[in-house]
Amino acid sequence: MKTFNGRVLFLDRPDINTDEIIPAKYLTEISREALKPFLLEDLKLDGFDPATDIEKNNVIITRSNFGCGSSREHAPWALEANGINLVIAESFARIFRQNMFNCGMMALELPGDTIGRLFSQYSAEPAFAEADPDTGTITLSNNTQTEQIPFSISTFDRELITAGGWLNYADTKY
Amino acid sequence: MGKTIAEKIFASHVVDKPSGDIHVIRLDGVFCHEITTPSAIVDLIERGKDRVFEPEKIKAVIDHVTPAKDSKTALQGKILREWSRRHKIRNFFDVGRNGVCHALFPEKGFVRPGYTIIMGDSHTCTYGAFGAFAAGVGTTDLEVGILKGVCAFKYPSTMRINITGVLPAGVFAKDVILSVIGRIGVNGATNQVIEFGGPVVEAMSMEARMTLCNMAIEAGATCGICEPDSTTVAYLWEFIADQYASESAALDAFSVHKPDADARYSSVLNHDVSSLVPMATYGYKPDEVKPVSEMDGTPVDQVYIGSCTNGRIEDLREAAKVLKGQNISDTVRAIVSPATPKVYATALEEGLIKIFTDAGCCVTNPTCGACLGMSNGVLAEGEVCASTTNRNFNGRMGKGGNVHLMSPATAAATAIAGHITAVRG
């Protein structure tokens, strides 16, 4: 099973699409590791600089409809190549969300007002998050506070994470 | 309780319900192209699982970058080509016989009512035009599809959109779908199937229905679906004539794929198009839509007519009607990309290609190319493109470029004017 913790990168915009996560011109790469330098290269967001903000962070917290657009699994791969196995958002596009769990990664949904509160309480200074699929809790902390936030995850998604993805799961079952 | 089209298809294809509302369904088709499939093939080889579940149900095409533009894209084509040969995948379409997947595969008769199809491409939802459940998936789903012929989905709730009224002359399926997305938003149908119906859809050709369903994903939908009817039968007849005694027998058989009268929908939207005008996008999201008239005069550098949304023969006919006897503006370049070899050949026969070249357009071979900013018309930083494609994301057709989505007729009028404008008169 992968690990789901690290310093948090806050991306304060809804509808961040897969072209922004990994532009189409890099889809000619066959190795996943080759995608590493290009993650979020085309994302234009005030206060965000891919050159400095990706390396130190291993969790993303963002708004609604993250990962909309193309079906490219290169989006989760580019995240994984940068050590990001966990994205927490108000909602995800279907294919992106499925791709994450299919790769044994986690895309967790929290209510919009919780996400809003996390942005206002944690985004100003370094924050750390850890998600535990067994207990269904996210632990979020910074220098001054720590809290636990429950999340729900289906049995199927938990099994995908434990199996290390959908291919391993399907291969033993079907 | 009655069922929607998608629910009926799920009921007849379910092989497992591992938990909650997850359904693992049997697949009638796994379609492949050279951008997302090679990484699946390489991974399957590395895992020692280089097998396919049923070669007849797998269709493959090189379409995104073709002919190859460099050694990396050549390698992607090579991996797909060799895999197709190795596994005796008969329906593999290489350069010369290839075209944009979502135009080519329906044209070959590979999509039928009631089918379940996946492909590593988000616009797989196009095939719903035939009353099929078809969804874009990522590489891992594709790998499992290739290996096992199954895929897992959340049981889909269905949003019903009735397109009502009468579509005015000069307004097309593209304008309809842009207006629908503008109304419900890019997240309006996430995790749902959109079932399109109503008199306007019933009157649409298969090509127009494909344009409609193609952009269902731009509202987040898993698939857009139309009810199969006599138009569907007529389109497919050359492929199914040996299976049914008559077209009406086929129509009877297809009626099992219609929704029940008491089907339960998550929501029902009536979308009246009687006063709809030509529409275009203005921002970087497909729901940022307004009437073309409100954008009149916006300068563009390039016009692009093609793609799985609007590169079919009817689209080229509409563009040619506008461009006939005209010259495109000196300030723009225009690229026309017929979506398949058959579209190309028909356009040649009908004299459309001559109309385009006489007007000063560049006509390319069938390919996705510029649509996703990979080849054949990539934008430079700061350039603007009036395009008949389906995505206006920032950088979609080239880093720093801006895309306005519109119908082929509007794109053609824009090419002549040199700035965004609707067809006059």
Ligand code: SF4
């Ligand atoms: S034409 Fe564009 S949208 Fe359609 S399959 Fe090709 S790249 Fe994708």
